[in-house]
Amino acid sequence: MNNSSQGKATIPFTEIFDLKSGMSPSRPSTKRLLSQMKGMYTDKAAFDSDVANGDPVVYEFYELSLPHDPGELLFGTSIVYPGKVGEEYYMTKGHFHTILETGEVYYCLSGQGFMLMENPEGDVRIEEFRPGAAVYVPPRYAHRSINSGNEPLVTFFVFRADAGHDYGTIETKGYRKCVVERDGKPEVIDNERWKA
Ligand SMILES: O=P(O)(O)OC[C@H]1O[C@H](O)[C@H](O)[C@@H](O)[C@@H]1O
Numbered sequence: 001m002n003n004s005s006q007g008k009a010t011i012p013f014t015e016i017f018d019l020k021s022g023m024s025p026s027r028p029s030t031k032r033l034l035s036q037m038k039g040m041y042t043d044k045a046a047f048d049s050d051v052a053n054g055d056p057v058v059y060e061f062y063e064l065s066l067p068h069d070p071g072e073l074l075f076g077t078s079i080v081y082p083g084k085v086g087e088e089y090y091m092t093k094g095h096f097h098t099i100l101e102t103g104e105v106y107y108c109l110s111g112q113g114f115m116l117m118e119n120p121e122g123d124v125r126i127e128e129f130r131p132g133a134a135v136y137v138p139p140r141y142a143h144r145s146i147n148s149g150n151e152p153l154v155t156f157f158v159f160r161a162d163a164g165h166d167y168g169t170i171e172t173k174g175y176r177k178c179v180v181e182r183d184g185k186p187e188v189i190d191n192e193r194w195k196a
């Protein structure tokens with residue numbers, strides 16, 4: 001039965017992701033440069049300086065192009081590099097799903113960090129990433145991967161293919177909390193720029 005909106009049925013396939021690096025030998029990744037994260041970091045001076053001095057890759061991820069049909073799943077790996085902008089760790093942009101009621105699972109292959117989550121009702125949750133940790137992102141929660149270590153944070157993720165990505169809310173309001181490094185340790189602080 002042909003059940004894809006793009007007219008082609010999905011057939012079984014295997015994708016290889018390196019267990020340590022999370023990289024795929026055969027697929028191109030999507031890279032997020034620091035300059036693509038304007039407005040996401042608190043320390044604007046540090047942001048501008050880091051962009052001017054090399055504009056590093058903050059993270060990259062593989063998301064295999066499958067039909068965005070309800071029954072399909074999207075999966076891949078996300079690699080967040082170690083680093084900070086001022087005192088704030090490298091992180092993904094973070095997003096709600098366009099279909100808000102769609103969850104996601106992340107499995108940490110290597111590195112250390114956090115998954116910062118919050119729902120529209122204002123409930124903020126943080127789960128720790130360490131090798132072997134499977135983190136559940138429930139429906140309604142925006143989610144952002146944060147690298148608090150000094151090696152790449154590699155996770156494998158899977159979610160409903162038609163979930164979509166809503167960056168708008170995060171880009172305009174940010175998260176209620178930030179994760180920074182103080183006295184060599186991660187600390188969760190209020191986002192001074194968050195507006196209701
Ligand atoms: O979409 P971002 O917040 O920039 O995160 C980058 C990507 O990594 C995550 O692992 C998600 O599962 C992807 O759907 C997401 O697009």
Ligand SMILES: [Fe+2]
Pocket residue numbers: 095097104143159
């Ligand atoms: Fe997601």
